[in-house]
Amino acid sequence: MRIATWNVNSVRQRLDHLLGYLGAVAPDVLCLQELKCTDDSFPRQEIEAAGYHCNVHGQKGFNGVAILSRRPVEATAGLPGEPEDTQARFIEARVPDGGGEILVASIYLPNGNPVGTDKYPYKLRFMDRLAAHARQRLAEGATLVLAGDYNVIPDRRDAADPEAWVHDALFLPETRERYRTLVSLGLTDALRATTDHAGVYSFWDYQAGAWQRNKGIRIDHLLLSSRAADRLVDVTIDKDMRAAEKPSDHVPVRIDLR
Template identity: 65%
Template sequence: MLIATWNVNSIKQRLDHCLRFLKEAKPDVLCLQELKCPDEAFPAGPIEDLGYNVAVHGQKAFNGVAILSRHPLSDVRMGLPEANGDDHSRYIEAVISRPGGGVARVASIYLPNGNPLGTSKFGYKLAWMERLRVHAENLLALEEPLVLAGDYNVIPEPRDVYDPADWLGDALFQPESRGAFRRLIALGLTEAVRACDDRAGLYTFWDYQAGAWQRNRGIRIDHLLLSPQAADRLVETRIHKETRGWEKPSDHVPVSARLAF
């Protein structure tokens, strides 16, 4: 089973890219982030025509997450618990019926950016991460294959950024953000890419400004976190860097993990 995640930075602008990736990579499951459209405006038709089931948690102009699956979807959850008025569409979760029997649970996550520092946005980011940690702990108690995939807006380590000094004042690289990410991992999750490749210079995002892509000045903020039951089945991961070179691309690229069931 190939499970991928991709922040498309507007599904309307990147629909052709999404369809191309589905045709070429043929993921069993694709988690999308930053749809920037409400549910009713999501272009489900062309995606369903390729044989995918669609679950969407959209929002007009901002945020928005979705799960596309070749296999049946059930038990769809939109949003984290303890919302307390939080109406941002940043989390969707579903059970995937695996071919040959059994299930896997997959979530698509668009974690808050948190910038600028010193504002309520950073506090919101950290509070959201704690809500995710609590929910993940409850999901792990189910002892089933679980993949928490998405744009985490966290640079875990200095080797995940072209120049750490340039990001010291950014919410993505703050000790508090990185610490919250480590506490999530410490529940017993495995970071799929790092389980397969320990090299520095692995990036999933290149800014549109200052020739970041051409100069390979990237960061790694898109992650797939696996429960023990999923990690035991991990075969390989891939960062689909070639998509950043497509015409009018997203600033993120897909990341995928293959699990053997």
């Protein structure tokens, strides 16, 4: 089974790129983030014509997550733990897998900047809620894949210039500590299960020639439960997507499971 994640940075603006990716890579499941559209304006017709079912949790102008799947799935929107939170940042689907299922989540974790505002405490609360939810799912024995844009640089090797990020919400000690807490529940960072190399990135800013100079960071992750990690065959970062005309600033990351 092939499961991919991609912060598409406006699904309507990148629709041609998205349809091309579905055709070329043919993931069984694709988790999307930063749709920047409501459910009603999501390009469902074009994506369904490409052979995919759409489960969408949209929001006007910003945020928004979706799970595209080759087979129909049962999906639930919203991360538990803060009923007043209306931001569209989490959707979860039960994906049929032989005689069982894989529980796949598409996550758009808050950026958290500027740090001195209420945006950073919201980021930390969201991470605490995500850890609580993952703990519950793991206790249920789920084969779990938590995929998405985490807005977390886990380690210095995950940034071309770590010093440029030391005061950023993506790299603050409190952020990385919560990421480690999440992983320590028994999850595996799929990319780090296959390589220890530095210089492996999933995001390049539009500014200051970051792409041309390879000044990237790795903030798009797939965290796997032990049952999923035992089936991991390969991890691929589709870096070439960043070289497309009018690309997203993120590229897809995908795993193959036996």
